[in-house]
Each structure stands twice: as C-alpha cells, then as structure tokens.
Amino acid sequence: MGEHLSGLDLAITAASLLGVFAIAYYSTVRQKRAANDGSGRADGFFLAGRAMPWWIIAASLFASNIGTEHFVGQAGAGAQHGMAVGLYDWMAAYLILALGWVFAPVYLRCKLTTIPEFLEARFNKWCRGLFVMITLVAYVISKIGGSLFAGSIVLEVVAGLNLWQAAPLILVATAIYTLAGGLTAVMLTDTLQMCIFLFGGLIGSYYALNLVGGISGLFSTLGNVRGGSLSQLEHALRPPNDRLFPWPGMLLGIPVVSVWYWCVDQEMAQRVLSAANLEQAQMGTALAALMKSIPVFITVVPGMVARALFEACNDPSAGKVHEEWCDKRVDVEYGANRAYPNLVMLQFPSGVKGIMLASFLAAMMSSLSSVFNSASTIFTYDVYQRFFLPEGETPAHKLVFVGRATTVGLTVLSFMWLPVLQHSSDGLYVVIQKAMNHLAPPVSATFVLGLFWSRANGEGALAGLASGTLIGGVRLVFSLAARAECSDHVDENEGQHLTSSDWLVCMNFNYFALVLFAFTTFVIVTVSFIFPPPRPNQIAGRMVQWGCCNKHSGDPSDVGRNVRYDRFTAAEAPPTIGENPIDGTIPNGHGKRSPRVDDEVAPFDGVIMMEESMSELSLSKRASGAQKVLVRIQAALSGRQQLIANVMAAGVVCTISSLIIAYR
Secondary structure, eight states, X not given: OOSSOOHHHHHHHHHHHHHHHHHHHHHHXXXXXXXXXXXXXXXXXXXXXXXXXXXXXXXXHHHHHOOHHIIIIIHHHHXXXXXXXXXXXXXXXXXXXXXXXXXXXXXHHTTXXXXXXXXXXXXXXXXHHHHHHHHHHHIIIIIIHHHHHHHHHHHHHHHOOOHHHHHHHHHHHHHHHHHHHXXXXXXXXXXXXXXXXXXXXXXXXXXXXXXXXXXXXXXXXHXXXXXXXXXXXXXXXXXXXXXXXXXXHHHHHHHXXXXXXXXXOHHHHHHHHTBSSHHHHHHHHHHHHHHTTSHIIIIIHHHHHHHHHHHHHTOGXXXXXXXXXXXXXXXXXXXXXXXXXXXXXXXXXXXXXHHHHHHHHHHHXXXXXXXXXXXXXXXXXXXXXXXXXXXXXXXXXXXXXXXXHHHHHHHHHHHHHHHHHHXXXXXXXXXXXXXXXXXXXXXXXHHHHHHHOXXXXXXXXXXHHHHHHHXXXXXXXXXXXXXXXXXXXXXXXXXXXXXXXXXXXXXXXXHHHHHHHHHHHXXXXXXXXXXXXXXXXXXXXXXXXXXXXXXXXXXXXXXXXXXXXXXXXXXXXXXXXXXXXXXXXXXXXXXXXXXXXXXXXXXXXXXXXXXXXXXXXXXXXXXXXXXXXXXXXHHHHTTTHHHHHHHHHHHHHXXXXXXXXXXX
C-alpha cells in the first residue's frame, strides 16, 4: 500500500470513464437519429421522451443525490460528528415515498414539463418566476458549488491539483455528455455510475471496517479515546441543545427541507416526470427510498473509521499506531473533508484504490450532470419560453440551445461561491445543509398549502414565498458572518446556550427551518383570507385527492391494466398547464394568448394502454433481443405494479425506522 495510484488503479478508473462516455455517446446518437427522422422533440432532450422504466428512475434518483460531496463532505461530517449525519439520508427515504405517492399523481395528471409550471397554474406567473430564481440560486450554492469543491478535494489528494486547477477539469468532463445528450444521456449514465459508486462504496466500507475490527470495534475505539468524550459519535439522536444536530430539529426540520429537495425540486421531480406511467414512477421512488438506507454505511462510517485511526495514533495510552494518520487532523474541517480520500490513498490496496477513485468520479459526474440538465430545463421553459419567445414560436433547436447556454452560465456563477466553501469552519456538508435550511422552508410551505388547502390563492402564495425567502436569505448571510461569535456559546459537553441578544442569528439551522416554515405558512394563510379565493380552474386536478388517481376508465376489462400516466380520460383530465379551459389557448408571455403547440410538450393520451405500446415494440423490427425480453417482463408485471410498489413502500418504512431506532 502507498500514497500513489498504480497502473491497475488508473486502468480501472479509465475503463469506468470510458463506459460512461460510451453510454452518453450512444444516447446522443439515438437522439439525433430521432430528430432527423422527425420523431425527436425538445421533450426528448429535457424529459427523455416520457418513457423511462422504474429501475432507471430509481437509479437516477439515487445517483443524482449521491455526489462527491457525500464521499467528501458527508464522510468528513461523519469524522467530526458521527452517526447523526446519517439522519439526512434515512429521513429522506420517507420524502422519496411522498414524491411517488403524494406529488407524482398530481404532477403526471397535470402533464408538467417543469415543476414551476405548477405554481403558475395553481397560483400565478409571479410565483413561478420567483421559484425559478430561488431554485437557480440554490443550485449554485448547494449543488454545483458543493460538487465542484468536493471533486477538487479528491483530485487534490489523488493528483496534487489545487481547487482552481481541478474545477475546470471536472466541468469539462461532465458537460461533454450533459450538453450533448440531454436527460436520456444523464439518466442512462446515472444508472452505470450508480453501479460503479455503489459497488466501490461497499468495497471501501468493507476495507475500512476491517481496519478497526468491524462496526463494534469502531465504536469501541472511539469510546476509549479522549476520556470517552467521543462515545456520542455512535448515536444518531443528539440532545436538543446540540449545536449542529439536535434530535427534535433533525426529525422535524429535515422533512421541511426535504419536501423541496425530493418532492418539488426539478432535479428529482424531473425523474418522475420522465416516467412511462404512475406505477413506474412509484416503483422507482420506492426502490430509490430503500437504497437510501445504504449511503450512511458507505460514506459516514468510513469517515468515522478515519477519525478512529487519527485518534488512536494520537492517544498516549495506545502507543504509536497508524502513524501515517497522526498529522491528518480529521477532527477539524480542513482535515475532515479529506478523511475518505486519505483513507483510500493510505490504507487501501492497489486495485481497490482504482475502484474507489472511479466511484468518487462517478458520483461527482452523476450529480453534476443531473443538476445541469434540470437547471437548463427550468430556465428554458419557465423563463425563456414563457417570457421571451415571440408569439406562437416554440422551435426545438432554440430551446435546446438556450438550455445548453444556461448550463454554461450557472457554471460561471458557481466559481464565485467556491471561496465561501473553501474558508468555512463547519465543513462542506454542514454548510450545504445550512444553505438549504434557509432557502427551502418557504418553498415547501407554498407547495404543501397549494396541494392540500384549496383556499390558498396567488396573492397569499407570493407574499409567503417572497417574505420567507427574504428572511431566510438575510439570516443565512448573518449566520455565516457571525459563525465565530456563535461558536463562543458552545460547550463541548453541555451543548449550545443562547442569549436573548443572539438567539436569532445563532439558533441551530434545523430549528430555524421550522420557524421559517411556520412563518411562511402564517403569511400565506393570512394573505389568502384577505383576497378572494382562487378560481375553480386553478384547483381542478391540481390538489391532492386521495383515491382519485387510481380510478379506471369505467370499462371492467380495464381494471388492473397499466394506463399510461394516469387513469383519466381526456374529459376527466385537467387542462394542460397554462391552458385556458374555455378556448384552449396558452399564454405566451407577452400579454396575449397563442394556440396550443403540441409539438413541444405533447399532450398525454390518458387512454393509451401500456400493453398496446409494448406490443408495438415487440413487433418492431428495430427492437433488439434485450428490448424484447424487457417488454415481456414488463407485460408479466402489468396489473401488479401498484401492489408491488405498495409492498416496496411498506418495506422502506420498516427498514428506515429500524435503522433509526438501532442507532439512536
């Protein structure tokens, strides 16, 4: 073992990257071929033709979430703070189920291309525009910037590159296939990348735990150093006055933030929008939720192993063991962010290093490519097409060009955020969570009330979203500026103690998320009662209606058959987003109304059966043998998909709840 990569390591890494680019190239060629024969549309670039099966949806949801900021930032947070960090993954599983069972039926029934479209249909165009601005800012702060910074740390440890040398290489590598192939390329490469980093992560966790005698040896080592003060690292639930991870704030605050991240953020919801039907979306979200039980053991636990090796080396009673770790300082932010990369380079054998490096790069590229595609989608449809295209004009080539230009623009903005991440004292992962806890609650409150409370109107939603975002943004700036002063109120053993003069600025960010959510809710409810209720067409089909989304067309032979997207006939379906229910026209952003253009966002035919489309595919001369096998499997599952999805969801609830209780 050594601190350098062998030829085998480089070969493994190169092979994984070639596989990713090969899939991206195949997807790009297929899309261009479809465009040349007239079957390609802009929604093929942005929504993968609305034809993705459940297993690709699950893989893409999981891969889009797990980035290098997990292998770097979350592992580093695990080294500093222990199992409490894992609650972010375990609690997320419940919200992924909510995406499939609560939000997806409404999204698919409304035939959305982007999530901001829903806000205009339910409230007004100003809510839609404000939400787009908030989303793009959040992408720069919490996703693109975080992935770039984490990927740069990996390349620094492995290749000696600094932040400003590594970041451009990361961007070029990721942008090549994101710009060329759209969502299809992103989701297909996500599937391969998920396999790479999941396999590598499990191998890495195995080798890491072997260094300390397994999970029990890890907890024993941490409990026997520093007078036992590190024994709290094995507990996921911390005291209510813990500075960073108090259990009430975590169990209640994480769902508030995760409603946005998992249920209304374009990056995640776009995977559901690309589903072939509702059952496929629900099976995909159920599998993705089940997989969220894994990241704790492939990121947090190896970070804790690195901390155990560091503490053992510096423990006088243990003698000089693991001397290579004595100066790594994984107990502070700078060293903690490098805990897992250093663990790989110092402890893992040749070959495994290559697998782990391939895992780091796959995670980084999958998360970056996903956010690039999602950001370009919402800007193209919700800003450019909505406000800047001439009346009646929706050319596919212009939309795709604007989407690619958006990716470039967001990348430039992300570079401006990197110095903030570089000089933070709380670690990469915690800084990202702080940013999300200040931006997400107003969005979550707006969507929750919009879906569950029919009296919520546009005036109330706009007032709540705007005021909540303003307060959250101002408080984020002050909390970052005053982090040194807030640290003075923290006792290592007794937790955080606030005074009447600094409680608002220094309050734990999870608690603040609850306060901000409650404030936004209060504003929306109050203002909504001041103004008239929303029009009936703003509510029809756009509220959560339990049981309505699984009804069949009325034909007894249709019971159990897999109807594409939803079991609504054309008469039952709500108007297409933005469509005037009286004259069938759509606003074009210039104060006029233009005819519906079905070329770009094809209306959904609610009575087309999956069996029919599968039969057509099986008879197609162009279908490969593998495709025909998949068609037969899909046909065998038809009619049982809802039952399978429900069973999977129940399994998720039991699994995640058991993990939280076991590591409480």
